[in-house]
Amino acid sequence: MTTTATSAAGAPVAAPNGHARPQTRAVHITAPEPPGSRPLSVPLYQTSGFAFEDPDAIADAMAGPDGAFVYTRRGNPTTRALESALADLEGGAAAMATASGMGAISSVLLSLLRPGDHVIAQQCLYGGTFSILSDLAERYGVEVTAVTGDDPAEVRAALRRNSRLLYLETIANPTTQVVDLPALLAVGRSAGLIGVVDNSLATPLLCRPIECGADIVVHSTTKYLGGHSDVIGGAAVFADRARHREVWQRAVELGATADPFAAWLTIRGIQTLPLRMRQHCENASFLARRLAAHPAVTAVHWPGLESHPGHRVARRLLSGYGGVLAFDLAGGREAGRRFISSVELASLALSLGGVETLVTHPASTSHRELAPEQLALAGIGAGTVRVGVGIEHPEDLWADFRQALAGL
Ligand SMILES: *Cc1c(COP(=O)(O)O)cnc(C)c1O
Numbered sequence: 404m405t406t407t408a409t410s411a412a413g414a415p416v417a418a419p420n421g422h423a424r425p426q427t428r429a430v431h432i433t434a435p436e437p438p439g440s441r442p443l444s445v446p447l448y449q450t451s452g453f454a455f456e457d458p459d460a461i462a463d464a465m466a467g468p469d470g471a472f473v474y475t476r477r478g479n480p481t482t483r484a485l486e487s488a489l490a491d492l493e494g495g496a497a498a499m500a501t502a503s504g505m506g507a508i509s510s511v512l513l514s515l516l517r518p519g520d521h522v523i524a525q526q527c528l529y530g531g532t533f534s535i536l537s538d539l540a541e542r543y544g545v546e547v548t549a550v551t552g553d554d555p556a557e558v559r560a561a562l563r564r565n566s567r568l569l570y571l572e573t574i575a576n577p578t579t580q581v582v583d584l585p586a587l588l589a590v591g592r593s594a595g596l597i598g599v600v601d602n603s604l605a606t607p608l609l610c611r612p613i614e615c616g617a618d619i620v621v622h623s624t625t626k627y628l629g630g631h632s633d634v635i636g637g638a639a640v641f642a643d644r645a646r647h648r649e650v651w652q653r654a655v656e657l658g659a660t661a662d663p664f665a666a667w668l669t670i671r672g673i674q675t676l677p678l679r680m681r682q683h684c685e686n687a688s689f690l691a692r693r694l695a696a697h698p699a700v701t702a703v704h705w706p707g708l709e710s711h712p713g714h715r716v717a718r719r720l721l722s723g724y725g726g727v728l729a730f731d732l733a734g735g736r737e738a739g740r741r742f743i744s745s746v747e748l749a750s751l752a753l754s755l756g757g758v759e760t761l762v763t764h765p766a767s768t769s770h771r772e773l774a775p776e777q778l779a780l781a782g783i784g785a786g787t788v789r790v791g792v793g794i795e796h797p798e799d800l801w802a803d804f805r806q807a808l809a810g811l
Pocket of ligand 1: 503504505506529531572576601603604622623624625626635636637
């Protein structure tokens with residue numbers, strides 16, 4: 404029978420044996436076995452490691468990602484709960500949660516590419532992805548060809564004998580380009596390429612790239628999956644278990660895997676993703692249509708608009724058009740700057756996917772260093788404003804935008 408002591412502060416401290424001193428009993432606090440009930444939320448296992456009874460069991464556990472938990476960099480029950488949820492939602496065989504979206508993207512690329520390999524990548528890519536591909540090209544001899552993604556023939560023409568990987572995004576940013584994933588991935592697959600799709604902006608609720616032929620889906624869970632601007636995280640979901648194991652091994656070496664608390668926050672976010680995503684999409688539709696009718700706005704980029712070049716593809720591919728939109732101001736760079744300084748409800752910030760509406764003007768913020776031609780290549784005009792539409796009441800958002808537009 405175990406005895407229960409009382410600490411100096413009055414809280415009970417479970418002692419593993421009755422003879423231990425307070426210094427020892429304070430250290431050896433254990434969790435109760437739930438007696439006949441279970442916690443409603445996924446417990447947070449905020450532990451760096453796990454204790455074993457049997458020395459042989461440690462060696463068995465170290466053999467791969469699916470054994471007993473040993474050390475949290477390799478696996479943790481809270482993180483595993485997130486991984487199972489993501490694999491399930493994306494229709495994959497296994498998932499790996501990472502410390503950030505870039506942790507997932509870097510782990511995938513560094514695991515699967517070798518010097519001399521060739522990558523075909525969509526031209527309009529997340530900035531961090533563009534950076535690591537440039538680094539791999541410069542430092543590790545990986546060849547990269549950019550394609551617009553508008554035509555499968557373009558991918559076919561880019562194929563080489565050493566082509567290894569095709570990298571695409573479901574909804575690109577800030578252009579909101581939607582490429583024909585099944586058609587492009589089929590070209591890659593027929594040539595033996597690994598198809599990787601960044602699904603951060605669509606989320607598995609709007610699109611499941613594995614069903615479109617992708618081998619790996621990467622996410623910045625910092626965005627919609629977390630959804631509350633309070634956590635940095637990422638994930639890679641794999642159609643194939645062997646590939647999961649290969650990339651997981653590299654991610655463990657790189658130290659790119661997720662912290663349990665971040666995983667726990669992300670799980671809590673995912674529980675309301677369906678409700679949030681519906682409102683993000685509805686609000687984006689509301690704002691896109693009002694912006695399109697405003698005289699200060701020359702163009703609105705949102706896949707749900709019939710005028711969007713990818714609308715027909717988006718209608719076939721997505722079960723909602725997403726919460727990111729961009730619009731071009733007639734007044735160019737100065738108008739863009741003024742707009743992002745004049746909004747009051749929306750905040751000027753570079754992220755997206757949270758419950759609150761965020762705006763940015765790439766030409767004077769994130770892309771300030773780019774020459775006009777480079778901006779144009781990235782699909783950004785001098786007066787382009789990007790909006791990560793939140794879940795506020797849409798009329799309040801429009802009132803804010805209208806007053807900011809009136810001051811231009
Ligand atoms: C934010 C983002 C990333 C990077 O994710 P982090 O969590 O910031 O590392 C990758 N891809 C897309 C599409 C993103 O929006």
